[in-house]
Amino acid sequence: MKKFLSLFTVLVFSLVLVAPSFASAAQKLIQPINNAYITAGYLNANYQKKFGFKHYGWDLTSSNSSRAVWASGSGKVLATGYDNVLGNTVIVKYPAAYIHSTGATKDLVFRYNHLASIAVSKGQSVTKDTRLGNYGNTGLYSTGPHLHLEIDTDTTYYQYSPTLGSSSNIIKAGTASTVLSPKNVLYTKVSAPDNQSIYIIGDGYQSSSEDDLPFKN
Numbered sequence: 001m002k003k004f005l006s007l008f009t010v011l012v013f014s015l016v017l018v019a020p021s022f023a024s025a026a027q028k029l030i031q032p033i034n035n036a037y038i039t040a041g042y043l044n045a046n047y048q049k050k051f052g053f054k055h056y057g058w059d060l061t062s063s064n065s066s067r068a069v070w071a072s073g074s075g076k077v078l079a080t081g082y083d084n085v086l087g088n089t090v091i092v093k094y095p096a097a098y099i100h101s102t103g104a105t106k107d108l109v110f111r112y113n114h115l116a117s118i119a120v121s122k123g124q125s126v127t128k129d130t131r132l133g134n135y136g137n138t139g140l141y142s143t144g145p146h147l148h149l150e151i152d153t154d155t156t157y158y159q160y161s162p163t164l165g166s167s168s169n170i171i172k173a174g175t176a177s178t179v180l181s182p183k184n185v186l187y188t189k190v191s192a193p194d195n196q197s198i199y200i201i202g203d204g205y206q207s208s209s210e211d212d213l214p215f216k217n
């Protein structure tokens with residue numbers, strides 16, 4: 001009987017040890033505009049010179065007529081609404097995201113700003129096939145239709161962004177230490193049905209033809 005019990009114990013412990021690895025299988029997050037141009041890169045020096053503040057994300061536009069912004073993977077909408085400074089805003093949390101620059105797996109928050117329209121609501125579950133809205137030109141400092149995307153490892157204070165020096169109604173003034181460059185997280189899903197592509201404009205507001213581009217997947 002003792003032998004049986006210890007075998008049983010071993011089995012139970014094996015199950016406990018194995019189960020979490022299924023739960024935490026990392027997801028690869030893909031770019032939010034299927035055919036995209038990066039018009040301003042992460043912490044671009046020329047951007048900072050021109051606008052007087054650091055750029056803690058990517059600016060993206062579409063290389064075709066679609067203005068659709070898609071979720072980057074499986075996640076949950078944390079907040080939506082019109083921010084008085086950054087325009088129509090969606091915030092999504094993506095659990096267990098694979099960060100290809102370090103090999104780590106972390107819960108991430110994506111902040112989407114300047115949207116023309118919002119197609120999701122707070123608490124909604126999303127997949128990569130969920131349209132979050134269309135990008136646009138809303139907010140105080142948007143100079144043309146584009147998506148501003150920020151990626152943050154701080155999922156507790158998800159509405160805090162280093163982009164704002166003083167707090168607005170949705171986005172609050174935050175610090176930069178938890179923000180990641182999108183290129184360290186995102187993948188370009190070149191296979192069907194997404195058939196994604198991404199290019200830089202090459203006008204000096206991106207780091208280089210290589211540095212700002214995500215991995216192909």
Ligand SMILES: [Zn+2]
Nearest residue numbers: 057058059148
């Ligand atoms: Zn931007």
